[in-house]
Amino acid sequence: MGLADNGAVIEMKTELRTDLTIEDICAGFEFDEAENKGLFGWDGKLTIQPEYQRNYIYADAKMEAAVVESIFSGYPIGLLYFNKIAEDKYEVLDGQQRITSLGRYILGKFAVKAFKPKYFHSLEDAEREKFLKTRLTIYICEGEPEEIKAWFRTINIAGLPLNAQEISNAIYSGSFVTAAKAEFSNSQNSNLQVWQDYIKGNVQRQEILQTALSWVAKSSERDDIDKYMSRHRCDKNIDELKNYFDGVIDWIEKTFSETRDEMRGLEWGRLYETYHENKYDTAALDAEVKKLYADEAVTDKRGIFEYVLGGCKDAKLLHIRFFEESTKKTVHARQTEAAKKIGKSNCPLCAIGSDRNSTKIYKYNEMDADHVTAWSKGGETDIKNCQMLCKTHNRAKGNF
Numbered sequence: 599m600g601l602a603d604n605g606a607v608i609e610m611k612t613e614l615r616t617d618l619t620i621e622d623i624c625a626g627f628e629f630d631e632a633e634n635k636g637l638f639g640w641d642g643k644l645t646i647q648p649e650y651q652r653n654y655i656y657a658d659a660k661m662e663a664a665v666v667e668s669i670f671s672g673y674p675i676g677l678l679y680f681n682k683i684a685e686d687k688y689e690v691l692d693g694q695q696r697i698t699s700l701g702r703y704i705l706g707k708f709a710v711k712a713f714k715p716k717y718f719h720s721l722e723d724a725e726r727e728k729f730l731k732t733r734l735t736i737y738i739c740e741g742e743p744e745e746i747k748a749w750f751r752t753i754n755i756a757g758l759p760l761n762a763q764e765i766s767n768a769i770y771s772g773s774f775v776t777a778a779k780a781e782f783s784n785s786q787n788s789n790l791q792v793w794q795d796y797i798k799g800n801v802q803r804q805e806i807l808q809t810a811l812s813w814v815a816k817s818s819e820r821d822d823i824d825k826y827m828s829r830h831r832c833d834k835n836i837d838e839l840k841n842y843f844d845g846v847i848d849w850i851e852k853t854f855s856e857t858r859d860e861m862r863g864l865e866w867g868r869l870y871e872t873y874h875e876n877k878y879d880t881a882a883l884d885a886e887v888k889k890l891y892a893d894e895a896v897t898d899k900r901g902i903f904e905y906v907l908g909g910c911k912d913a914k915l916l917h918i919r920f921f922e923e924s925t926k927k928t929v930h931a932r933q934t935e936a937a938k939k940i941g942k943s944n945c946p947l948c949a950i951g952s953d954r955n956s957t958k959i960y961k962y963n964e965m966d967a968d969h970v971t972a973w974s975k976g977g978e979t980d981i982k983n984c985q986m987l988c989k990t991h992n993r994a995k996g997n998f
């Protein structure tokens with residue numbers, strides 16, 4: 599029993615099995631050499647690596663051996679989680695790597711070196727028997743996707759926890775996820791290099807897929823991505839997902855001729871939705887980007903792309919460098935001294951007004967610095983272009 603996202607109490611069937619042994623679970627173990635992943639176990643009843651799982655990542659032989667050594671040393675290898683999908687049909691929710699390590703050991707794929715360098719087949723009979731008869735601790739759950747999701751988030755999974763996309767792949771497994779993974783979670787995909795110019799993340803941890811889904815779902819909220827996955831769960835193809843994704847990538851490539859490090863991980867899905875119908879002169883856009891890259895006042899280069907797409911209006915995106923504290927203090931002192939001499943406010947905008955603030959002398963901390971000539975009109979961030987305004991006037995001016 600647990601709490602769903604909406605707070606409702608959920609009742610999902612979970613069963614703790616402690617009777618199953620390594621021999622049971624590794625019976626009929628099949629391993630895909632080419633893809634380096636475990637496929638089936640438990641006499642075919644168990645899908646070890648459902649399409650949604652992360653790739654087998656114990657490429658590190660040490661990790662793989664550690665699983666086997668734990669068994670020989672009598673240490674627990676942690677809980678395994680299976681999802682019951684039909685009568686006598688299970689999928690590994692968590693523990694796929696551990697099971698694959700055990701299966702590969704039995705198949706003689708590696709030896710355990712740390713103590714007695716032994717392959718499975720060279721074990722003494724008693725050792726082999728002890729290994730095979732070791733009982734595993736397995737939680738089997740059965741329930742609706744929402745329930746499993748809520749439950750999944752609360753269990754403390756041994757080893758590397760699944761991330762949000764991996765969990766969703768598990769929950770919405772089916773033909774759509776299979777096809778989507780083949781495209782977006784495939785480290786052999788030759789397009790990957792281009793994609794990674796714009797997208798951050800680990801392909802094996804499903805992070806490229808997550809981005810692709812967030813684009814077509816037009817939201818990076820987990821719930822919206824999950825709704826999309828749920829709607830398309832039984833689709834035989836991923837045409838919509840792929841076409842949309844390719845459309846975004848094409849658009850970026852056509853719009854910006856140069857790729858730059860700061861482009862990686864931008865919210866391209868949102869930018870595409872907002873700006874792709876505008877017509878751009880790409881040569882002019884490139885020139886503008888170059889100029890902004892060279893401008894030291896632009897402290898956030900990542901903001902440049904949306905800034906130019908939006909017609910160079912929203913300078914907030916660029917986090918324009920601000921005046922130094924010493925500059926502001928100097929200017930404040932200078933303005934205050936001059937203002938006192940003529941009996942006017944030290945805020946130049948208050949001084950030209952007619953209300954009682956026109957003679958008010960503001961303390962340093964009651965004022966903010968302002969670019970006399972806006973940065974966007976070529977004004978520099980140096981003392982010659984700095985004036986102090988009272989906070990009210992500075993806010994009202996509010997431009998760069």
Ligand SMILES: [Zn+2]
Nearest residue numbers: 945948988991
């Ligand atoms: Zn003022």
